[in-house]
Amino acid sequence: MTRVAIVVFPGSNCEYDAAAAMTQLGATAEFVWHSATDLTEFDGVILPGGFAHGDYLRPGALARFSPVMGAVARFAADGGAVLGICNGFQVLTEAGMLPGALQKNRGLTFLCQPTTLIVESTASVLTRNATKGQELRIPINHFSGAFTCDDATYASLVANDQIVLRYKENPNGSRGDIAGVANPQGNVVGLMPHPERAMSTLLGSVDGRVLLESFLSVPVGAR
Amino acid sequence: MSGAPDQLHRALGLTDAELDDIREVLRRDPNPLELALYGVMWSEHCSYKSSRLHLRRLPTEAPHVLVGPGENAGVIDAGDGIAVAIRIESHNHPSAIEPYQGAATGVGGILRDVFTMGARPLVVMDPLFFGELTDARQRWLVEGVVSGISGYGNSVGVPTIGGELTFDDCYASNPLVNVLCAGALPTERLVLGVASGVGNLAVLLGSSTGRDGIGGVSVLASAGFAGDDGAASLDDAKRPSVQVGDPYEEKRLIEACLALLDDGLVVGIQDLGGAGLVCATSETAARGGVGMDVDITAVPLREPGMQPFEIMTSESQERMLAIVTPENWPAVAELCAKWEVRASVVGHVVEPDLDEQGDRVGFLRVRRGFDGEVLAEVPAASLADEAPLYDRPMRRPLDLDEIHADDPTDDEPVGSPGDDLLDLLIDPAWVYRQYDSQLFLNTVVGPGRDAALLRLAGPGLPISERGIALSTDSNPRWCALDPRRGIALTVAESVANLACVGASAKAVVNCLNFGNPEHPEVMWQLSETVDGMAGACRDLDLPVIGGNVSLYNESGGNDIDPTPVVGLLGVVESLVAPPPGWSWRDGDAIVLVGVRHAAGSQPFPLGGTKWATRRGRRGGRVPTFEAASFRVTTNFVVSEISAICAGEASDVTAVHDVGGGGLATSLAEMVSVTGVGATLEEFESHGELFSEFPGRFVMATSDVGAFQERAGRAGVPVVVLGVAGGAALRIGSAIDLSVDDVTARRANALETALASLD
Numbered sequence: 015m016t017r018v019a020i021v022v023f024p025g026s027n028c029e030y031d032a033a034a035a036m037t038q039l040g041a042t043a044e045f046v047w048h049s050a051t052d053l054t055e056f057d058g059v060i061l062p063g064g065f066a067h068g069d070y071l072r073p074g075a076l077a078r079f080s081p082v083m084g085a086v087a088r089f090a091a092d093g094g095a096v097l098g099i100c101n102g103f104q105v106l107t108e109a110g111m112l113p114g115a116l117q118k119n120r121g122l123t124f125l126c127q128p129t130t131l132i133v134e135s136t137a138s139v140l141t142r143n144a145t146k147g148q149e150l151r152i153p154i155n156h157f158s159g160a161f162t163c164d165d166a167t168y169a170s171l172v173a174n175d176q177i178v179l180r181y182k183e184n185p186n187g188s189r190g191d192i193a194g195v196a197n198p199q200g201n202v203v204g205l206m207p208h209p210e211r212a213m214s215t216l217l218g219s220v221d222g223r224v225l226l227e228s229f230l231s232v233p234v235g236a237r
Numbered sequence: 238m239s240g241a242p243d244q245l246h247r248a249l250g251l252t253d254a255e256l257d258d259i260r261e262v263l264r265r266d267p268n269p270l271e272l273a274l275y276g277v278m279w280s281e282h283c284s285y286k287s288s289r290l291h292l293r294r295l296p297t298e299a300p301h302v303l304v305g306p307g308e309n310a311g312v313i314d315a316g317d318g319i320a321v322a323i324r325i326e327s328h329n330h331p332s333a334i335e336p337y338q339g340a341a342t343g344v345g346g347i348l349r350d351v352f353t354m355g356a357r358p359l360v361v362m363d364p365l366f367f368g369e370l371t372d373a374r375q376r377w378l379v380e381g382v383v384s385g386i387s388g389y390g391n392s393v394g395v396p397t398i399g400g401e402l403t404f405d406d407c408y409a410s411n412p413l414v415n416v417l418c419a420g421a422l423p424t425e426r427l428v429l430g431v432a433s434g435v436g437n438l439a440v441l442l443g444s445s446t447g448r449d450g451i452g453g454v455s456v457l458a459s460a461g462f463a464g465d466d467g468a469a470s471l472d473d474a475k476r477p478s479v480q481v482g483d484p485y486e487e488k489r490l491i492e493a494c495l496a497l498l499d500d501g502l503v504v505g506i507q508d509l510g511g512a513g514l515v516c517a518t519s520e521t522a523a524r525g526g527v528g529m530d531v532d533i534t535a536v537p538l539r540e541p542g543m544q545p546f547e548i549m550t551s552e553s554q555e556r557m558l559a560i561v562t563p564e565n566w567p568a569v570a571e572l573c574a575k576w577e578v579r580a581s582v583v584g585h586v587v588e589p590d591l592d593e594q595g596d597r598v599g600f601l602r603v604r605r606g607f608d609g610e611v612l613a614e615v616p617a618a619s620l621a622d623e624a625p626l627y628d629r630p631m632r633r634p635l636d637l638d639e640i641h642a643d644d645p646t647d648d649e650p651v652g653s654p655g656d657d658l659l660d661l662l663i664d665p666a667w668v669y670r671q672y673d674s675q676l677f678l679n680t681v682v683g684p685g686r687d688a689a690l691l692r693l694a695g696p697g698l699p700i701s702e703r704g705i706a707l708s709t710d711s712n713p714r715w716c717a718l719d720p721r722r723g724i725a726l727t728v729a730e731s732v733a734n735l736a737c738v739g740a741s742a743k744a745v746v747n748c749l750n751f752g753n754p755e756h757p758e759v760m761w762q763l764s765e766t767v768d769g770m771a772g773a774c775r776d777l778d779l780p781v782i783g784g785n786v787s788l789y790n791e792s793g794g795n796d797i798d799p800t801p802v803v804g805l806l807g808v809v810e811s812l813v814a815p816p817p818g819w820s821w822r823d824g825d826a827i828v829l830v831g832v833r834h835a836a837g838s839q840p841f842p843l844g845g846t847k848w849a850t851r852r853g854r855r856g857g858r859v860p861t862f863e864a865a866s867f868r869v870t871t872n873f874v875v876s877e878i879s880a881i882c883a884g885e886a887s888d889v890t891a892v893h894d895v896g897g898g899g900l901a902t903s904l905a906e907m908v909s910v911t912g913v914g915a916t917l918e919e920f921e922s923h924g925e926l927f928s929e930f931p932g933r934f935v936m937a938t939s940d941v942g943a944f945q946e947r948a949g950r951a952g953v954p955v956v957v958l959g960v961a962g963g964a965a966l967r968i969g970s971a972i973d974l975s976v977d978d979v980t981a982r983r984a985n986a987l988e989t990a991l992a993s994l995d
Binding site: 024025027028030031034047064065069070123124125126153155157208211213214215 | 484489673
């Protein structure tokens with residue numbers, strides 16, 4: 015995969031960081047404004063972190079209505095790799111492309127801190143190069159990051175191997191310590207931690223590389 | 238407007254003498270709208286009328302200074318074609334009344350000052366001062382202010398990478414919320430807020446204009462709180478003067494303005510902050526030596542029935558004024574539409590008039606329609622630059638000698654030093670965890686350390702291997718005892734903090750928080766502070782490139798301790814590896830680097846220390862600042878640490894400045910971060926545990942012989958204090974604490990205090 019679309023909503027703010035991580039790994043990143051309606055020329059799509067449309071309602075609740083989301087849904091339905099990071103994860107759950115929802119952190123404060131993640135499944139575009147049980151040091155940065163879902167959904171997530179990453183120590187009250195989930199096909203993944211912030215020893219961790227390299231290693235013809 | 242015509246100027250915050258000055262400028266009586274314009278522009282907050290005379294004594298020049306004080310932000314050349322813009326401000330009174338919005342709009346305002354210069358805002362820092370947390374109102378203020386900074390800063394997408402947290406009863410009725418922002422830009426793109434070119438358009442960008450924040454700079458920021466319970470009794474009367482922030486609007490405004498600058502579509506740009514539209518239009522016109530016609534009917538409003546004075550002085554947030562040529566206006570409108578930013582032509586740049594002497598005088602005219610009725614007509618420069626200048630009376634406090642004599646240094650030590658040490662430990666992580674400190678992938682050293690260290694990188698900047706370091710510092714207890722020495726030591730402390738991350742200090746900004754300038758003691762404090770800062774900055778070759786003065790921090794006639802805050806910007810030439818930080822390893826030698834004793838007759842003074850203040854001892858003397866030995870020591874530390882940042886191998890494994898809480902506190906902080914204990918020799922005296930003068934560093938090394946040799950060559954004294962290892966912090970016979978105790982007390986101190994009930 016070489017050409018990655020980074021969807022920019024008004025209020026997104028991690029688009030430059032996501033692009034820097036893609037560039038560092040040899041891919042070409044292009045910003046796509048939220049009014050775009052066609053993503054077919056791209057090999058993968060990232061919804062970056064931030065506060066799309068201000069997030070004054072529920073995070074992602076407005077962004078799901080942006081024109082680009084129809085194109086993201088079609089891209090995913092065709093088997094394309096879609097990654098939602100933080101606010102991008104919230105948008106994907108609001109759009110119904112991923113199960114569950116993200117609610118306010120248990121302590122009712124914003125949290126920006128390092129976390130240790132455990133790779134729970136390698137059956138996703140984000141973890142295909144990782145090892146089950148592998149521990150990754152990757153920071154979180156969110157107010158509404160506690161994953162929640164009903165019992166039936168949780169059971170199906172477990173049964174279908176859709177729980178991609180769990181926190182080693184739960185920072186936010188997330189159900190089942192969930193940090194990231196995939197759709198049943200594994201080509202759409204959302205996670206609250208920021209792998210693009212763990213790409214260099216200078217900044218404290220390189221553990222995000224294995225995840226983003228996984229994403230880029232998805233064969234272009236996969237969809 | 239309310240008030241009888243002959244009393245109106247007083248209701249607007251103008252004195253009788255100032256009314257006479259206005260009559261002299263206009264050669265007639267001002268109308269009520271004109272009076273309102275002067276009322277906000279000649280407020281203490283906008284005009285610095287009490288402090289300007291003194292601020293002139295600060296050194297402001299250095300070869301790397303591109304823009305000094307007086308612009309929206311100071312700018313230095315950081316090398317590699319990158320300029321760094323920096324600014325510090327206060328949002329004290331708004332935060333006292335409405336902590337969430339007060340703090341949030343403080344962040345919004347400072348960001349606009351920085352992107353006004355063409356710089357993308359890259360970092361925010363927040364020095365905060367509250368009363369003791371045993372008071373429920375203080376806990377409400379802390380939680381509100383921190384969540385306001387978090388809510389606005391995180392959403393607008395600028396990382397908050399540090400600050401300060403001080404608790405003292407003198408702030409109980411008048412908390413201080415300062416905010417610093419730094420941004421970066423390609424050097425050649427530097428923009429100044431100038432309206433040049435007759436016929437150009439003044440375009441108002443961003444939010445519509447409402448009734449929020451009217452009189453914010455005058456009624457709110459330039460007067461004290463009357464009640465002795467501070468803001469508590471004035472909430473209702475002054476709350477309408479607090480603005481409400483919208484970080485989403487600001488985020489789009491930042492992106493739109495930076496895109497306008499990238500595309501070369503604007504001649505000049507100016508933020509609307511304090512005093513709103515009148516400030517932005519008069520300042521840009523005055524700088525350009527031109528006139529400006531403003532059509533108040535062209536200003537988009539939030540509600541019907543707004544009066545001209547409300548439109549001109551509203552402090553509604555998230556607005557900018559861009560000066561645009563008529564040819565570029567369609568492109569500007571199109572770009573703003575993409576970012577969903579409202580853009581309206583509200584002004585025309587016009588020829589200046591000629592006065593009787595034939596001099597060109599640019600007038601600000603407020604009109605109803607560009608060809609319509611003239612509602613106000615005043616020389617733009619008279620609003621922006623020609624406010625009265627006051628040389629207010631000064632007096633050294635009469636009881637100062639008595640306070641100096643009441644010196645805790647002379648006390649026989651009582652109680653347990655170990656308990657005293659635990660009592661001083663506080664980890665501000667509860668605060669900074671709520672701030673996004675990592676956005677833009679630049680944060681090498683984040684909040685909670687000596688100084689923040691960042692890659693000098695950002696969208697649109699040339700590639701560079703350099704880093705920038707930032708610190709904010711204050712010591713109001715020192716400054717209360719001796720403002721001249723206190724601020725000199727504070728500047729030094731800041732330079733020492735930067736040294737710990739390998740950075741050489743380049744420029745200072747200051748936020749001078751003081752009490753009521755009509756109190757002669759406060760003016761003395763301000764004047765002494767300026768002289769002390771000027772002296773220390775000259776000694777250390779530091780230009781002061783910007784600042785803010787916040788006066789009237791008083792409540793019920795009681796002034797706060799003088800609280801000058803130093804913001805320091807430094808540069809690391811090569812940043813490819815992180816500095817060592819606070820984490821030593823088992824078996825490392827722990828050394829004290831720098832002159833062990835304070836200058837003067839007291840080797841380990843305790844006046845103004847956290848230790849003494851916690852014990853209710855607020856007297857004593859402050860040591861002098863010895864620049865020569867300080868420079869030798871800090872230069873050595875900078876060279877040691879910057880070599881590590883440049884990727885060189887080193888035996889140095891940890892470094893920490895001896896700051897607030899003294900040597901014992903620095904050691905305990907390193908123990909708690911690293912989880913490895915230390916066993917240290919007996920100190921010279923009890924005072925050495927807690928004495929707080931800058932120029933000393935705790936360092937750890939895996940090869941003490943080699944380290945001592947390098948220090949010896951540099952002429953820097955080194956004392957081996959002991960060795961790292963074990964599960965306890967032991968200092969001679971004075972202190973024996975388990976690592977777990979130290980770590981837990983420090984980690985939990987703030988949350989425990991915030992959770993207390995009364």
